[in-house]
Amino acid sequence: MILTTLKKLELSTSELQSCDLIPETIYAGINLKNSDVLHALTTTKMSKNFISENKLDRKKNNLHTSTGTNGGFRMVNLAPQSKRSNSTEHAFLVITSAEKAKANIWSDDFDSGNHLLTYHGDNKASQNIFNTPKKGNFYLDEIFSENFAQSTQAFPILYFKLFADNRVEYMGLAYPIPNGLKSIREKNNIPNYEAKFYIDQTTSIKKEWLTHLKEGKSAKNSIVPQSWSNFIHLKPISSNKKIMNKIFSLSGGQNEATVKAKERITQSQFRHTLLQKQHRCLVCGLDCSKLLIASHIKPWANSNDQEKIDSNNGLLLCAIHDKLFDKGLISFDTHNHLCVSNLLTKKDLKILHLDTSRTFAQLKGHQTYLQYHRQYVAKDILSSSNDF
Numbered sequence: 001m002i003l004t005t006l007k008k009l010e011l012s013t014s015e016l017q018s019c020d021l022i023p024e025t026i027y028a029g030i031n032l033k034n035s036d037v038l039h040a041l042t043t044t045k046m047s048k049n050f051i052s053e054n055k056l057d058r059k060k061n062n063l064h065t066s067t068g069t070n071g072g073f074r075m076v077n078l079a080p081q082s083k084r085s086n087s088t089e090h091a092f093l094v095i096t097s098a099e100k101a102k103a104n105i106w107s108d109d110f111d112s113g114n115h116l117l118t119y120h121g122d123n124k125a126s127q128n129i130f131n132t133p134k135k136g137n138f139y140l141d142e143i144f145s146e147n148f149a150q151s152t153q154a155f156p157i158l159y160f161k162l163f164a165d166n167r168v169e170y171m172g173l174a175y176p177i178p179n180g181l182k183s184i185r186e187k188n189n190i191p192n193y194e195a196k197f198y199i200d201q202t203t204s205i206k207k208e209w210l211t212h213l214k215e216g217k218s219a220k221n222s223i224v225p226q227s228w229s230n231f232i233h234l235k236p237i238s239s240n241k242k243i244m245n246k247i248f249s250l251s252g253g254q255n256e257a258t259v260k261a262k263e264r265i266t267q268s269q270f271r272h273t274l275l276q277k278q279h280r281c282l283v284c285g286l287d288c289s290k291l292l293i294a295s296h297i298k299p300w301a302n303s304n305d306q307e308k309i310d311s312n313n314g315l316l317l318c319a320i321h322d323k324l325f326d327k328g329l330i331s332f333d334t335h336n337h338l339c340v341s342n343l344l345t346k347k348d349l350k351i352l353h354l355d356t357s358r359t360f361a362q363l364k365g366h367q368t369y370l371q372y373h374r375q376y377v378a379k380d381i382l383s384s385s386n387d388f
């Protein structure tokens with residue numbers, strides 16, 4: 001099952017560094033190039049335990065980032081303190097495809113119906129297929145070797161698309177298809193690899209998992225994507241169809257963690273949008289951002305995906321006015337007058353800074369949602385006009 005695509009999420013660098021990676025979600029930074037957005041999205045923050053166990057300088061070592069800004073391959077290696085003999089030195093690999101308009105000689109192709117990615121290696125000039133600066137073809141050779149899944153060298157692959165307007169889309173976890181690597185010759189007879197991957201778009205990636213990978217720890221099961229567990233426990237399987245079934249067998253549909261992650265990120269984006277328009281509580285003017293809540297006029301639970309992120313469905317309110325609005329004790333009539341419930345006394349109104357003579361012209365665009373609020377949320381509202 002494919003997750004619904006959200007609108008572009010414009011996040012701050014620290015939000016990008018901490019947010020989960022949700023398949024088919026487009027991320028952008030505030031004044032950031034897409035290489036910086038990708039860099040922030042694949043940054044792993046080292047855990048406190050790891051830093052203290054290894055006596056690391058927090059300032060220098062708590063952020064470990066992916067390398068390089070160009071080319072389709074970015075290998076993230078284990079933290080030097082975690083390296084053990086006989087096991088992998090790689091934490092995870094990031095592969096990217098650039099938007100067609102900007103494409104280089106080798107253009108990648110993603111077939112979304114079949115979750116099938118045709119990816120190209122990174123040789124552009126050499127007669128030796130492995131002679132590339134990012135070692136991409138070398139990694140492809142390793143990834144597509146027969147025993148990669150069972151080897152102690154196995155590492156997950158995260159697939160992203162980069163757009164010319166600096167957006168970055170997280171596509172999913174990439175899995176090599178058996179016998180899916182072939183050597184081709186294209187322009188100027190230069191040899192290169194063409195590689196076929198399955199992309200798992202059912203599982204979101206938690207930053208905590210990337211941290212565990214970086215620290216070389218076997219992570220708690222709850223944060224390891226099911227498709228990755230399935231993949232590394234594969235016995236050699238003959239057909240492509242069987243391997244795909246095996247990888248996806250236990251990870252179909254949106255799991256609860258994915259749904260939660262999606263909700264968190266949608267909510268964060270919604271708040272961000274409202275804060276850009278307005279910096280204070282609509283009712284009382286309080287401007288302490290820690291106390292401001294992005295309140296949905298039509299309640300979150302009753303809103304569809306579009307309504308959940310529509311800024312016209314949002315009011316920025318302080319904690320107390322959010323509660324009053326949420327409980328239906330205050331609302332606004334068709335002329336944007338503040339209306340209050342008769343459950344509140346005159347004394348309450350004074351204490352709560354509720355002035356029913358006030359009009360809020362800025363609510364014009366919110367009337368469709370306010371109509372819903374008046375009809376289904378508001379309780380025992382007294383209105384001076386007949387337009388409630």
Ligand SMILES: [Zn+2]
Nearest residue numbers: 281284318321
């Ligand atoms: Zn307020």
